[in-house]
Amino acid sequence: xxxxxxxxxxxxxxxxxxxxxxxxxxxxxxxxxxxxxxxxxxxxxxxxxxxxxxxxxxxxxxxxxxxxxxxxxxxxxxxxxxxxxxxxxxxxxxxxxxxxxxxxxxxxxxxxxxxxxxxxxxxxxxxxxxxxxxxxxxxxxxxxxxxxxxxxxxxxxxxxxxxxxxxxxxxxxxxxxxxxxx
Amino acid sequence: xxxxxxxxxxxxxxxxxxxxxxxxxxxxxxxxxxxxxxxxxxxxxxxxxxxxxxxxxxxxxxxxxxxxxxxxxxxxxxxxxxxxxxxxxxxxxxxxxxxxxxxxxxxxxxxxxxxxxxxxxxxxxxxxxxxxxxxxxxxxxxxxxxxxxxxxxxxxxxxxxxxxxxxxxxxxxxxxxxxxxx
DNA sequence: CGATCCATGTAAGTTGTTACATGATTCG
DNA sequence: CGAATCATGTAACAACTTACATGGATCG
Numbered sequence: 574x575x576x577x578x579x580x581x582x583x584x585x586x587x588x589x590x591x592x593x594x595x596x597x598x599x600x601x602x603x604x605x606x607x608x609x610x611x612x613x614x615x616x617x618x619x620x621x622x623x624x625x626x627x628x629x630x631x632x633x634x635x636x637x638x639x640x641x642x643x644x645x646x647x648x649x650x651x652x653x654x655x656x657x658x659x660x661x662x663x664x665x666x667x668x669x670x671x672x673x674x675x676x677x678x679x680x681x682x683x684x685x686x687x688x689x690x691x692x693x694x695x696x697x698x699x700x701x702x703x704x705x706x707x708x709x710x711x712x713x714x715x716x717x718x719x720x721x722x723x724x725x726x727x728x729x730x731x732x733x734x735x736x737x738x739x740x741x742x743x744x745x746x747x748x749x750x751x752x753x754x755x
Numbered sequence: 756x757x758x759x760x761x762x763x764x765x766x767x768x769x770x771x772x773x774x775x776x777x778x779x780x781x782x783x784x785x786x787x788x789x790x791x792x793x794x795x796x797x798x799x800x801x802x803x804x805x806x807x808x809x810x811x812x813x814x815x816x817x818x819x820x821x822x823x824x825x826x827x828x829x830x831x832x833x834x835x836x837x838x839x840x841x842x843x844x845x846x847x848x849x850x851x852x853x854x855x856x857x858x859x860x861x862x863x864x865x866x867x868x869x870x871x872x873x874x875x876x877x878x879x880x881x882x883x884x885x886x887x888x889x890x891x892x893x894x895x896x897x898x899x900x901x902x903x904x905x906x907x908x909x910x911x912x913x914x915x916x917x918x919x920x921x922x923x924x925x926x927x928x929x930x931x932x933x934x935x936x937x
Numbered sequence: 938c939g940a941t942c943c944a945t946g947t948a949a950g951t952t953g954t955t956a957c958a959t960g961a962t963t964c965g
Numbered sequence: 966c967g968a969a970t971c972a973t974g975t976a977a978c979a980a981c982t983t984a985c986a987t988g989g990a991t992c993g
Contacts, residue, residue, distance in 0.1 A: 604852035670786035
């Protein structure tokens with residue numbers, strides 16, 4: 574899947590591995606992340622498969638760049654992916670939910686503290702979606718890709734809803750605890 | 756993390772790798788999954804680390820069982836994990852969101868169809884949470900672990916909220932599409 | 938009589954994480 | 966003057982997936 578994230582960004586224009594990492598960190602991070610090392614490895618694979626080409630641009634004051642370019646085959650592959658329906662629901666892993674599931678083994682006050690901590694973390698995240706990410710999309714969309722902005726905004730709203738849901742759920746669990754005569 | 760899921764289930768009683776797979780599939784599947792092969796491999800590691808012990812029970816009509824048992828060290832390790840706060844938000848990967856992000860490259864009608872498909876899938880999932888999972892928890896909680904039922908119910912409610920949120924978000928995106936003069 | 942359940946395991950491959958290594962430039 | 970930015974890469978390891986292999990029992 575990282576493959577398609579990289580091909581997707583390359584449809585916006587030629588980029589280095591470094592640029593791609595920046596893009597992932599600033600826009601898809603909330604639903605798709607990758608380490609730098611993995612990005613470079615995947616790019617090599619894509620080049621071996623003929624989906625991208627690369628050329629080195631020499632620089633004096635900075636490290637040389639290897640700039641990647643989407644080939645026709647890469648464009649076809651990407652297009653094929655984006656137009657093929659996703660047939661199932663994405664599976665998620667959430668370490669905190671796993672911990673909640675087994676928290677009968679935990680002290681009640683300690684558990685309550687953990688809920689409050691998670692609530693705080695998600696509240697901070699919610700601010701990020703409402704402010705920084707919203708701004709980022711506005712700037713990026715006026716600069717170039719106006720068509721794409723609609724879809725970026727759609728994913729931003731998902732993030733906003735997700736964090737709101739998470740916070741509401743934590744409050745629900747806190748209520749459950751309060752209403753239990755233990 | 757799978758480590759702690761396995762140790763957690765073993766606090767409920769001795770079990771085989773097969774039993775653990777069943778438990779994962781029927782209760783934590785929505786926020787933690789694992790393949791059978793990975794479970795067996797992880798169990799070996801846990802035994803090597805002295806967190807579990809195992810003994811083979813011979814059976815005539817069925818394959819022999821290897822029954823795992825939590826050691827004192829395993830119990831301590833698990834307890835330590837469950838009582839240590841989760842300091843950050845779990846990162847999620849969602850292939851459909853990735854596709855949405857890049858769907859400017861896709862045909863509008865095709866995209867709309869994909870949204871409707873995902874909505875259908877999540878509606879089915881919502882039914883599961885409301886009916887099957889709710890029943891499962893009721894049965895399990897009267898049978899033994901009454902303390903734990905509260906926490907199982909908490910995670911079930913997360914699943915219910917999550918699917919509801921997902922459906923509401925899809926409706927939101929559909930509205931966005933309708934209100935765009937393209 | 939074919940599918941599913943029970944029950945374990947290996948092998949090969951892919952993906953993802955963490956750490957290491959380099960080195961000039963720019964910003965606070 | 967120390968931290969961050971730019972920019973690439975390798976190496977080792979850990980985690981996860983897919984496929985293969987076995988074989989009786991039971992159920993529809």
